[in-house]
Amino acid sequence: MNPAPTWNLITDVQQMLAYSFMVNAIRAGALVAVVAGVVGWMMVLRRESFAGHTLALVGFPGAAAAAWLGVATGYGYFVGCVAAAAAIAMLSPPAPGGGGGFVEESALIGTVQAVALATGLLFVSLYHGFLSGLTNLLFGTIAGVSSSQVKVLLIAALLCLAALAVIGRRLFWASIDPDTAAAQGIPIRLTAAVFLLILGMAAAGASQVTGSLLVFVLLVCPPAAAQQLTARPGLGIALSVVIAVAVTWVGMGCAFFSPYPIGFWVSSLAFAMYLLASAYRRSIDRGWRRPIRPHVADRPVAP
Amino acid sequence: MTGLADMFHHPFIIHALLAGSAVATLCGLVGYFLVLRGQVFAGDALGHVSYTGAMGALAAGLDPRAGLFGVTVVAGVALGAGSTRRTDDVAIGSFFAWILGLGVLFLTFYTTHGSGRNGTANVNVLFGSIFGINDSAAATAVVIAALVGAAVIVMARPLLFATVDPAVAEAAGVPIRFLGAAFLAAVGATVAEATQIVGALLVLGLLAAPAAAAARLTTQPWHGFWLSAVLATAAIWVGVTLAYVIPAAPASFTIMSTAAAIYLVAGIVTRKDRGDARPAAQSTNR
Numbered sequence: 001m002n003p004a005p006t007w008n009l010i011t012d013v014q015q016m017l018a019y020s021f022m023v024n025a026i027r028a029g030a031l032v033a034v035v036a037g038v039v040g041w042m043m044v045l046r047r048e049s050f051a052g053h054t055l056a057l058v059g060f061p062g063a064a065a066a067a068w069l070g071v072a073t074g075y076g077y078f079v080g081c082v083a084a085a086a087a088i089a090m091l092s093p094p095a096p097g098g099g100g101g102f103v104e105e106s107a108l109i110g111t112v113q114a115v116a117l118a119t120g121l122l123f124v125s126l127y128h129g130f131l132s133g134l135t136n137l138l139f140g141t142i143a144g145v146s147s148s149q150v151k152v153l154l155i156a157a158l159l160c161l162a163a164l165a166v167i168g169r170r171l172f173w174a175s176i177d178p179d180t181a182a183a184q185g186i187p188i189r190l191t192a193a194v195f196l197l198i199l200g201m202a203a204a205g206a207s208q209v210t211g212s213l214l215v216f217v218l219l220v221c222p223p224a225a226a227q228q229l230t231a232r233p234g235l236g237i238a239l240s241v242v243i244a245v246a247v248t249w250v251g252m253g254c255a256f257f258s259p260y261p262i263g264f265w266v267s268s269l270a271f272a273m274y275l276l277a278s279a280y281r282r283s284i285d286r287g288w289r290r291p292i293r294p295h296v297a298d299r300p301v302a303p
Numbered sequence: 304m305t306g307l308a309d310m311f312h313h314p315f316i317i318h319a320l321l322a323g324s325a326v327a328t329l330c331g332l333v334g335y336f337l338v339l340r341g342q343v344f345a346g347d348a349l350g351h352v353s354y355t356g357a358m359g360a361l362a363a364g365l366d367p368r369a370g371l372f373g374v375t376v377v378a379g380v381a382l383g384a385g386s387t388r389r390t391d392d393v394a395i396g397s398f399f400a401w402i403l404g405l406g407v408l409f410l411t412f413y414t415t416h417g418s419g420r421n422g423t424a425n426v427n428v429l430f431g432s433i434f435g436i437n438d439s440a441a442a443t444a445v446v447i448a449a450l451v452g453a454a455v456i457v458m459a460r461p462l463l464f465a466t467v468d469p470a471v472a473e474a475a476g477v478p479i480r481f482l483g484a485a486f487l488a489a490v491g492a493t494v495a496e497a498t499q500i501v502g503a504l505l506v507l508g509l510l511a512a513p514a515a516a517a518a519r520l521t522t523q524p525w526h527g528f529w530l531s532a533v534l535a536t537a538a539i540w541v542g543v544t545l546a547y548v549i550p551a552a553p554a555s556f557t558i559m560s561t562a563a564a565i566y567l568v569a570g571i572v573t574r575k576d577r578g579d580a581r582p583a584a585q586s587t588n589r
Contacts, residue, residue, distance in 0.1 A: 049344070114505050116552075123564055263404055264404045267407075
């Protein structure tokens with residue numbers, strides 16, 4: 001499956017779209033990238049990259065268990081990620097004074113991650129696994145998305161965005177100024193737990209396209225780049241979504257025309273965007289200092 | 304139960320226990336500081352870097368261990384030197400996500416540019432092969448663990464000072480930045496060594512779980528330091544025994560489960576007196 005590119009963009013795209021699996025992959029990629037762009041922006045703002053990374057990885061045991069039981073792996077990803085999000089939210093000790101009680105929490109997250117991966121290995125070995133199947137679970141494949149999976153992804157994406165729209169304002173406040181938010185009666189712990197669940201859903205969706213190990217790229221790089229470029233929340237989220245979708249589509253195109261896997265292309269492109277954005281930021285900062293974290297005042301997020 | 308007595312007649316079990324204990328002790332010692340300094344994420348990142356290093360070396364036709372140690376130690380020094388006190392987790396995350404993408408590329412090179420290779424090497428790097436260790440590899444593991452362990456013990460005192468109160472330590476003339484970089488280099492070497500035992504993806508469990516359990520059980524830093532090593536070694540021994548008794552369970556799985564169980568038990572045991580008896584214990588909240 002290595003068609004040669006003609007370097008004529010229109011015919012190249014037509015050639016790609018002639019395959020129904022590519023159409024599915026492009027639809028799924030867009031859905032996943034939109035959700036990852038929005039949720040990831042919040043994640044980067046809240047400095048919860050490590051949790052996001054772990055949630056992305058725990059899709060792997062879920063999918064492996066599903067393969068072992070003979071269920072569609074798509075459901076496995078969702079069950080695994082949501083269960084792990086619930087585990088982290090419940091087990092994490094109440095952080096003194098809002099903020100992040102990060103010393104213990106990160107150790108907890110690390111333990112959850114290692115156990116989840118080890119469990120995944122157990123399921124794969126129980127399945128007497130196809131090793132190529134394992135590689136696909138971990139690193140993703142563009143040929144693997146079916147049209148029913150796209151439907152599942154669409155529902156999951158709508159759920160995620162709706163939930164985020166409901167808690168969005170409160171979450172934003174609780175992320176930026178936990179003490180004031182708590183004083184105003186916002187349930188910080190509950191909000192954080194709900195956000196972890198949303199993050200889990202988003203990670204599970206993305207896992208199916210880029211594989212468990214590389215979801216994190218989509219969750220962290222585009223939002224990080226967007227936060228380097230603008231301090232405004234609304235604009236930042238929009239930029240983050242645009243970057244995520246662009247990176248996914250271009251990555252898919254490259255993977256289609258080259259023998260190298262999609263994970264490599266998407267992660268390289270996303271990281272390049274982040275580097276460009278930070279270089280731009282630095283060139284601006286040299287003359288004139290502006291706050292890197294978004295302002296609360298000028299535009300609260302209203303999704 | 305006669306099966307258990309037979310366990311020690313197999314040379315591969317002896318090698319696994321020997322190398323495993325050495326690596327686990329090291330992981331426990333290093334992990335305690337990793338947890339105390341809130342750098343578990345950096346440990347995770349180094350685990351992924353070690354995967355790419357090993358796959359890169361395999362793709363280039365070198366000994367994977369050369370890639371492992373070279374890349375992880377360099378990455379550790381870079382992480383330590385490039386950051387001040389609190390490493391920016393977004394920068395770490397973006398960078399190592401890309402590193403992992405490179406690892407996938409090397410994996411593709413490795414599996415496509417060679418006939419008759421399958422994914423076994425890949426799985427071994429990711430999840431480890433404790434029962435695949437031969438005589439010389441076990442000896443190497445012990446020597447390296449002893450060297451890195453000695454280095455960590457030597458820098459432990461100033462490192463603790465720099466961790467608990469960096470400002471005062473700096474005023475007292477402790478070279479904070481150098482210590483941070485040296486410590487992360489030691490973490491890199493630990494991760495590289497442990498990758499061969501439990502795999503690049505699972506190192507984190509051996510670094511985080513016993514150390515977090517030790518931090519729960521005692522507030523005395525030195526007790527915790529040694530307790531963490533003891534707990535990690537116990538996890539290896541129990542895990543290897545379980546894997547021997549239950550053939551269906553991979554050793555990496557039983558070791559990780561044991562480590563997590565130890566953490567869970569420690570958490571439950573100390574849950575009661577968290578509130579009153581130990582006010583400042585876990586609130587090293589930086």
